[in-house]
Amino acid sequence: MTQVPLPPVPSPEVTAGGIVTFRLRAPEARAVTVRNTTGGYGDWPSGNDVPMTRDAEGVWSATIGPLVPEYYTYVFVLDGVHALDPGNTLYMRDGIRYSSSLRVPGELSSLYDINDVPHGTLHQVWYPSPSLNLTRRMYVYTPPGYEESEERYPVFYLLHGGGNDEDGWTNLGRAPQILDNLIAQGKTRPMIVVMTNGNGTLPAAPDTVPVPPGYQRPAPGTYILKFADSIVPDVIPYVDAHYRTLADREHRAIAGLSMGGAQTLYCAFRHLDQFAWVSAFSAGLPLLPGVPVDIPAPANAAQLRGPDITKTIDPHKFAELVTHLDPGANARLRMFHLAIGTLDGLISAHATLKSLLDERGVRYTVAEVPGYAHEWRFWRLSLADTVQRLFQPA
Numbered sequence: 296m297t298q299v300p301l302p303p304v305p306s307p308e309v310t311a312g313g314i315v316t317f318r319l320r321a322p323e324a325r326a327v328t329v330r331n332t333t334g335g336y337g338d339w340p341s342g343n344d345v346p347m348t349r350d351a352e353g354v355w356s357a358t359i360g361p362l363v364p365e366y367y368t369y370v371f372v373l374d375g376v377h378a379l380d381p382g383n384t385l386y387m388r389d390g391i392r393y394s395s396s397l398r399v400p401g402e403l404s405s406l407y408d409i410n411d412v413p414h415g416t417l418h419q420v421w422y423p424s425p426s427l428n429l430t431r432r433m434y435v436y437t438p439p440g441y442e443e444s445e446e447r448y449p450v451f452y453l454l455h456g457g458g459n460d461e462d463g464w465t466n467l468g469r470a471p472q473i474l475d476n477l478i479a480q481g482k483t484r485p486m487i488v489v490m491t492n493g494n495g496t497l498p499a500a501p502d503t504v505p506v507p508p509g510y511q512r513p514a515p516g517t518y519i520l521k522f523a524d525s526i527v528p529d530v531i532p533y534v535d536a537h538y539r540t541l542a543d544r545e546h547r548a549i550a551g552l553s554m555g556g557a558q559t560l561y562c563a564f565r566h567l568d569q570f571a572w573v574s575a576f577s578a579g580l581p582l583l584p585g586v587p588v589d590i591p592a593p594a595n596a597a598q599l600r601g602p603d604i605t606k607t608i609d610p611h612k613f614a615e616l617v618t619h620l621d622p623g624a625n626a627r628l629r630m631f632h633l634a635i636g637t638l639d640g641l642i643s644a645h646a647t648l649k650s651l652l653d654e655r656g657v658r659y660t661v662a663e664v665p666g667y668a669h670e671w672r673f674w675r676l677s678l679a680d681t682v683q684r685l686f687q688p689a
Contacts, residue, residue: 304354306382307369313361313399317345317369318382322353324373329357332394333367334600334670344372364401365672366469368394387466390458391501405476406679407469412479413439417471422533426525431492432499433461433530435538436471438478438485447539449546449686450487451572452526453678454555457514457579460500461492464678467671473679483682489534493555495521519582523558527566545629548572548685552674553579553602553641564619567627572685574632576677577669580644581606586613590643601640601669608644610651622656630684631659634677636667 306318317329331343339345339359347355368387370377379386385396398404418435438448453470455463464470470488477483495518498504526549535542549570551559556578563573581587581603588609596604614620624631635645645663652659662680667673 303382306380307395307397309397309399310360311400313364313401314358315360315362315397315399316356316358317347317371317380319347319355319371319373319380320353321355321373322349324349324355326374327355328372329359330370330372330377331367332370332392347371362399364399364404366404366407366675367397367399369397370394388462388502389467390460407472407675408476409472410476410479412475414475415439415471415478416441417465420537422530424525424529426529427495427521429498432503433492434465434490435534436474436488436490437538438474438487440485441487441539445539447541448485448487449548450489450534450538450540451682451685452489452491452530452547452549454491454493454549454551454558456551456553456555456577456674457582460494460497461490462500462502464490468675468678470678473675474682477679477682484686486682486686487534487538487540489530491522491526491530493522493551493558494518495523495525519554519558520561520584523562526562527569531569544569544571544627546571546686548574548630550574550576550678550681551578552576552677553669554582556580557582560617564617564624567619567624571627571629573628573630574634574677574681574684576634576674576681577601577636577639577641578633578645578648579603579641580608580613580648581641583608583613583616585609586616593643599638599640599642599668601638603644604640606644607647610647610654613648614651614655620652620655620657625656625658628658629689631657632661632681632684633659634662634664634673634680636669636673637663637665638668639673640669 304318304320308316327347329345331339341359345357347357349355380395383395387396415436415438420435424431549559556575559575563570586608587606590607592605
């Protein structure tokens, strides 16, 4: 007789107070833990590898919390093997890593939810990139009402970090939900948001176009300038030709996280005729070629999280690569904003950049947020903060 498999058990179960119970039916497993894969800020009160207990029916469970309202990710580890939660239909992909998704409700996480507000449209777009000799995929968000109107909109180019792809800002960053909710609240101007693939050797995310056999994924930053050099000749003309844009620098912004933050600074300051609004979140400056410098670990290194804790940048080599760092930029930029968590491993490189900008007479605003590191919670907050600054009157 064929044995009918039992259905998954309800998991995760979240109470109003942020107490979370995970369950997994696995009667043959010898040991099961639930592992927090959120990273950085998301440390769980009982540790990030929580042993689960098996009952007489073969159902494993563990209860943790209370957790701060946010979006988290996790996996089960069964006898050393990672597995998604079969009771949870929600998951997130970070590069080639998949995790189940956990939402703890609250005021902050509601900004990332699909709420009862007008929604924009997320387009998956294939565009020719002659600079890269590829046809590539990107996401384009058009704001609520775009299809029904004849209005033209400002454009925001939003770049992801190393290890991510064009799915990063929609899957992990919740960018469409953030835009929908802030537009509905009247806190940001409706805009078109373009989310590209910053990996200049691939056409699209690996779950869309499988990588060629034998392909070795390069380390973040290996081809960091390859894509950045394609933005102005390839991406911008395509977007302006296919969408109702306000096609001038006063209505064009660019920002990015980590690797994308470094690409942002490189592209924007070499093309000040194209962008008037610039922001970098946790900019991965040591990824730029010829720029990193080794330094001793900071005194608080044990508290820092993220890459390049023992690196900064050579300011002179950085200025040779990221040109037009001079007072003339001040009159051209409507916004130049830097954001980083004070526990980010890149904080030393960030300090060197600030000193260079001060020395060169380049004005900027800065958000250095205590308690945050190199992590998606900080980048989601940075995105929400930035879009409220963009395209505002002087």
